[in-house]
Amino acid sequence: MVQQVAAHHPLSQRRVCQALGFSRSSVRYAPSPTKQERDQALAERLRRLALEHPRFGSRRAGALLNREEKGQERKPLNHKRVQRAWKTAGLSLPRRRPKKRHPASQVSRIGERAVRPNHIWCYDFVHDECANGAKLKILTLEDEFTRESLALEVGGSMTASAVVVVLSRVFAERGAPSGIRSDNGPEFIAEAVKNWLHEQQVQTHYIEPGSPWQNGIAESFNGKLRDECLSREWFKNRAEARVLLARYQRYYNEERPHSSLGYQTPAEFRQAFLNAQAESDKEKD
Secondary structure, eight states, X not given: OHHXXXXXXXXXXXXXXXXXXXXXXXXXXXXXXXXXXXXXXXXXXXXXXXXXXXXXXXXXXXXXXXXXXXXXXXXXXXXXXXXXXXXXXXXXXXXXXOOOOOOHHHHSOSSOOOOXXXXXXXXXXXXXXXXXXXXXEEEEEEETTTOOEEEEEEXXXXXXXXXXXXXXXXXXXXXXXXXXXXXXXXXXXXXHHHHHHHHTTOEEEEOOTTOGGGGHHXXXXXXXXXXXXXXXXXOSSHHHHHHHHHHHHHHHHHTSOBGGXXXXXXXXXHHHHHHHHHHHHHHHO
């Protein structure tokens, strides 16, 4: 009523409220959204995330939403509330069959365990095919400590010499690691690769044949790459594959929350470690 009177008469809202006997605070009052309305809004945000990231579960989706809330200086969402909204919206993924567990002695990776950035790297190959029938052989290279993707090299084939070229480029950018882990693929056990790594004073850690779990970080990354990129994209040719895989690599390192890193991105985790190390060194001095 106050708005209607103010709209038809050249009077301020204050004068209209005085004339009608209304409190100005009651006129300006905006009711807060109900719990049901808030839950509906949250479910809609989760649906949009699920369309963009169909292989994400409620925890990772909640981590992404909380990153948005942090940027807007809002209170973080409670993970139980996110799980309820996720379930209500019907977004739960089908349960996967539990993997066979191996004895601890078999699960432990061959060689050293990474304890700092640039300590132990791991690499492997992933295969795919383009829409034009061209074969894809993708070399994946990761830092085991930070989980960063260091290389996603695309080719139709990948010789030992090509592997050395990729490693030399990443070494020039990052420095050489102490060791590198791999399976016993012909490209990795080739003399050209082993001799070059020996010259760089990098140890080679080869897993036991038929034991992919001993290179678990590489296998985990390859599974995510398959689920979140290769199975969703239909590359026209190798050139397009290179562009889209480079985009996925940036997204994986800088935007995608990683559960084993406390839902930080690999880039955030690495920077936090380096900052803490710098502070520790400063205190010692």
